[in-house]
Amino acid sequence: MPDTPRILVVSAGARSPDGPEPLDLLGRRFLVETVACDGDTAAARRAVREAGDGVAAIALDGFSPHLELGCRTALHPGLATLLDQPAGIRVVDGQGVRPALERWGVALAASAQPGIFARASVLMVPGLGHGGAAQALSRHARRMRFADPAIFFGLPELLGIGSARTLAAATSATLARLREADPLLIERGRDEAVRARSLVRAFRRADLLAGSAAMILRFGPRDLSGKTIVVDHLRPDQLEALVRRRADRVVTLLPGLAGDGPAGHPSAVIEALLAAVCVERGLEPDEDAYLDLLADLDWRPAIRELKPGRSGVHRFAFVIHPLRVEQIHRHPLFRWTRVLPDGVVERVAARMPPIYLGRIRGARSPATGQAIEGLLYSLGATPRMMMRMGERPTYRRLIRVARLAERRGARIMGLGAFTSVVGDAGITVDREVDIAVTSGNSLTVAATLEAAKTAVRMMGTADLSRGRAMVVGATGSIGAVCARLLAQAVRDVVLVSIEPERLIALKRRILAETPGARVTIATSTTRHLGGCDLVVSATSAFGQRVIDIARARPGAVICDVARPPDIGRAEAAVRPDVLVIESGEVIIPGDVDFGWDIDLPPRTAYACLAETALLAMEGRFESFTLGRELSTERVKEIFRLFRRHGFRIAPLRSFGEPVTDGMIAEKRRLAARLRADPELFERTCREAADRLAQIPVSAKGVRAARRWDPMTLASRVFESLGRRLERRRRARA
Structure with missing residues (x-):
């Protein structure tokens, strides 16, 4: 055998490439020579029989003696003679490696881009010879169909023909008929199937087409918009054809062995290369030996975005919800609900399906140039309704959003506001969906502490390490990690929670992590x-006043992380010397358009949304922050990524208004007067307490529902409908 062994490819194609192609596999170089037979079985037999010296193995590309469908295989008698080995040369058709490589390729693609196959409607074109892909994709798909009955036999789509349910029952009969069929039919399908109505409908309903690139192009429609194409390998001309037909993306499952060449090679070529390596190493070329060799290959399937502007854009999804009933009234579709009782609107909206709001566009990393795009969804439930209904309805709606987002190309989903609080903080949702899920709480903590540090300095406390900090809701997921990080910087912290047993455990943990810290716990x-x-x-408390702001220290800073907030504008007004700020908000790099009014200034996002966008920008499609036990290491890591990609803490805001230098100066002046005059401070505290007592206790910003009798409610509904009908009549006139 010469130094560079040869692989002979006997192809059913009409044209041979110019000269041999060098391929490297497992540290060995091979020269691959192709003989085109244009579907002529006799010519293929001659090519196999006349293989010259130095041929290490022969690959049959397009001639498939082994017929594989589902879990069964059969040998085609008219093609079986091609497997006769001339002078001991191994002849293979790819069946020895194709199922394993297809299953492996699907798994690797799903790992590289979580959700790429999720909840897809899959059409196998055909399922014959692609059982590995069909089996692997069925784990992700919501529906599987097979084009084989129409392609090979011209059967209509009746009585479940072509469905995954009938595959097992029909496999034996299908293989028996295919064993008697013309090899050209197996390779190319029936000509009349191109116009079959059942096949046209099947292509229209599918959003993922898998199998053979040649078959998909032969029988598929001219417009493949919205389709993902999954094939074992792809020639350059086939790739150009998919681009012309406007397919969204193409995934080639088999390894590419030629550097910059087309991704993937026919499974027969890969098996021939493996067989040659086995012979050189003294191994028997069988499935077990192939698997051992494949385990040493370092490769990933090629995933190509085919539409301009889509390639390289990382997509994420984010879920918000109304914090107050007033936000439901502001939605363009629900403005008419203003005439209805808030309680009725709140209960009905909570049971609505999720709503797609729009796309977040324009974000781009200045460090890497990575562009991202977001999908914004909303649930209808306010926090109060989420707590009242229990966690299961919220889980179901979040899982539904995740699956909708997966089909739109999102690879990670963030949970906004109270959706990250309900139940187990995202763990159940993450377990039920294919894309990654994050609560965003790691960046929420980092941004909050950065904003708090800025606010304290603005209010005149230059060195907080000599001061004292309090964390209310200290045993919650955000509160606990805030307390642990504050103890490292402030050294004197007060932890407040209604769970004394968890407070004790948290205090012990902080003292173990930060020896010398002073930790006080209280309920x-x-x-x-x-x-x-x-x-x-x-906190996530409802219907109670968690902070008596009347007792606050002069010039104190209160950072309200809770969503909805724990302190209302009217409550803060009783102590004008105290600065109440919202949790750290983030400016996302780029010319960002959120596609919806999220009640924040331009380019500014809540930290939980920013974490999701940041992970997409970094390409970290993983469930970064989940559950109620946050990691300080994760908080520090996300803040490093925050700085790397040019994210910034937004200017401070207080109840939706920017914190100005004039506002700070006035608060510092009032605080200085109170500190200098203890009697004035005591009088101010008493007056503030009296005013606070007159303010109704807020239930997380959601006002209590008014009671309406049925007749009044009915009259308001009909009044609203009448107004809408009148407006339509006038518009038509």
Whole structure:
């Protein structure tokens, strides 16, 4: 055998490439020579019989003696003679490696781009010879159909013909008929099937076409918009044809062995190369030996975006929901609900399916140039309704959003506001869907602490390490990690929670992590609030006042992380010397258009949304932050990524308004007067407490529902409908 062994490819194609092609596999170089037979079985037999010296193995490309469908295989008698080995040369048709490589390729593609196959409607074109792909894709698909009955036999789509359910029952009969069929029919299908109505409908309903590129192009429609194409290998001319037909993307499952050449080679070529390596190493070329060799290959399937502007764009999804009933009224589709009782609107909206709001466009990393695009969805439930209905309805709607987003190309989904609080903070949703899920709480913590540090400095406390900080809701997921990180910087922290047993455990953990820290625990803010320079509020409490702002220290900073917020504008107004800021909000790099009014300034996002966008920008399609136990290491890691990609903490805001230098100056002036005059401070605290007592206790910003009798409710409904009909009549006139 010469130094560079030869692989002979006997192809059913009409044209041979110019000269041999060098291919490298497992550290060995081969020269691959192709003989085109244009579907002529006799010519293929001659090519096999006349293989010259130095041929290490022969690959049959397009001539398939082994017929594989589902879990069964059969040998075609008219093609079986091609497997006769001349002078001991191994002759293969790819069946020894194709099923394993297809299954492996699907798994690798799904890992590289989570959700790429999720909930797809799959049409196998054909299933014959692609059982590995069919089996692997069935684990992701919501529906599987097979074009084989129409392609090979011209059968209509009746009585479940072509469905996955009938495959097992029909496999034996199908293989028996195909064993008697013309080899050209097996390779190319029936000519009249191109116009078969059942096949046209099947292509129209599918959003993922898998199998043979030649068959998909032969029988598929001229317009493949919205389709993902999954094939074992792809020639350059076939790739050009898919681009002309406007397919969305193409996935080639088999390894590409020629550097910059077309992704993937026919399975017969790969098996021939493996067989040659086996012979050189003294191994028997069988499936077990192939698997051992394949395990040493370092490769990934090629995933190509075919539409301009889509290639290289990472997509994410994010879920929001109304914090108050007023936000439901502001939606263009539901403005008419303003005449209805808030309680009725709130209950009905909570049971609505998720709504797609729009796309987030224009974000791009200045460090890497990576562009991202977001899909914005909304649930209809307010936080109060989420708590009232229990976690299961919210889980179902979040899972539905994830699956909708998967089909639109999203690879990670973020949970906004109360959706990250309900239940197990994303763990169940993550378990039920293919794309990654993150609560966004890691960046929420990092952004909150950065904003709090800025606010404290603005209010005149230059060195917070000598001050005191309080965390309210300290045993929650955000509160606990805030407390652990604050203890490292401030050294004197007060932890407040209604769960004393978890407070004790958290105190012990902080003391173990940060020796020398002073940690005080309490179930109420009452005793310790007056001595704290910084208060971080991160509760999920409803219908109660968690912070008595009247007792706050002069010039204190309260950072309200909770969504909806724990402190209302009217409550903050009783102590004008205290600065109440919203949790850290983030400016995303690029010319960002959120496609929807999220109640924030331009380019500014909530930290939980920004974490999802940041992970997409970094290409970290993983469930980064889940559950109630946050990691300080993850918080530090996400902040490093935050800086790397040019994200910035947004200017501070207080109740939707920017915190100005004039506002800070006035608060510092008032705080200085109160600190200098203890009697004035005591009087101010009493007056603030009296005013606070007159303010109704807020239930997370959702006002209590008014009671309406049935007749009044009915009259309001008919009044609203009448107004809409009148507007339509006038518009037509």
